[in-house]
Amino acid sequence: MKKAEATRLTILQKAFELIYVKGYQTTSIDDIIATTKVTKGAFYYHFKTKDEMGLAIINEILKPTLTNSFIEPLQTEENPLDAIYNLMDNLLMKNDFLKVEYGCPASNFTQEMTPWNSEFNKALNELTQEWTKAITATIERGKKSGTIRKDVNAKQVTIFVMSGYWGIRNLGKLENSKKVYVSYLKQLKIYLDSLK
């Protein structure tokens, strides 16, 4: 029972890439089995429905990525404000899996699925909550260490920063250029400095 899990993982990874590029609804099972070269029988052996696969993508692909790329960097950097800024800078400018023309996978998923599939909604909410917690904790850390003012509302700032990130990803998609990222990052820095 090793090759089977490999097959399953291949499906999840390739499907994720397709969905990231094309969207969930417009990525058909036939698309997926064509690019993975896995037959329909194999696909439906591993997943009861398309939505079960979608959920598996969120939990088994997106979640680990979130931890590695969105949360860990916050914890390794010592200065909290630098941590947040550098995270965004890395995600937007340096990460070479996330493409400007395709936006942020989690954000795309949310926009597409959230009003209609409550299971997706729940899974995506958990994802976002984790990121929220991590950013909030980073800010609280800064308040304790004195690098951030004590009157700063950590949760509010987190929401503000997160919304900026999601929004600029969407704007980047529209303009298909990282130029807007640069503008965003400059103002983000100014905003973050105002929390000192």
Next chain:
Amino acid sequence: MKKAEATRLTILQKAFELIYVKGYQTTSIDDIIATTKVTKGAFYYHFKTKDEMGLAIINEILKPTLTNSFIEPLQTEENPLDAIYNLMDNLLMKNDFLKVEYGCPASNFTQEMTPWNSEFNKALNELTQEWTKAITATIERGKKSGTIRKDVNAKQVTIFVMSGYWGIRNLGKLENSKKVYVSYLKQLKIYLDSLK
């Protein structure tokens, strides 16, 4: 030639509502003709393809709405920073067409269509450009009148503010609650105040 245009408008309006709620791809022609009680023959008399209708929605429904709800309020309010804040407050908290659970129609459209349909992309880009110009002009106005610091980069601030709006709309969808709007608006005010 009057009833015909009414039919056309009905299709556009009802289709827009459906798309706002369900998304473009998942709203079928059959959905549209069912809710409008217009036959397929009538539909295809007015629009060659579904995409032609989609474009018409952007240009004939979204664009006027943008002007009325997103741009004009900026020009009537005298204080520029108040204008921007009040605009966002109205859009997020008071506007009763835009629902928190469905997000922002323009943002939804962009997220869904922009990498795949260049015509949609172009139309949506024009839309966004108009809003960008209006906000930028408002900030420049503030710089001239002295209510905004001269060293403020108007274009950058515009991008930052817009991305926040789009992002918080998406976050609102996810949480299905205006609570996040309140947090966002508080931090927006703080950010805008820092431009004085």
Next chain:
DNA sequence: TCTTAAAAATACCATTCGGTATGTTTTTTG
């Protein structure tokens, strides 16, 4: 090694999709 269950392949299905062909009914206009 042989059995048995897991894993994968094949062929098919009902439904829905966007779109068309061909009418019929209204309006407009000369």
Next chain:
DNA sequence: CAAAAAACATACCGAATGGTATTTTTAAGA
């Protein structure tokens, strides 16, 4: 009013959709 064009109605089409039933192959454990 009559003719012609505009506006709408009906029936249908091929392709694609998510999913299933059934068979075949592969691999694990006794």
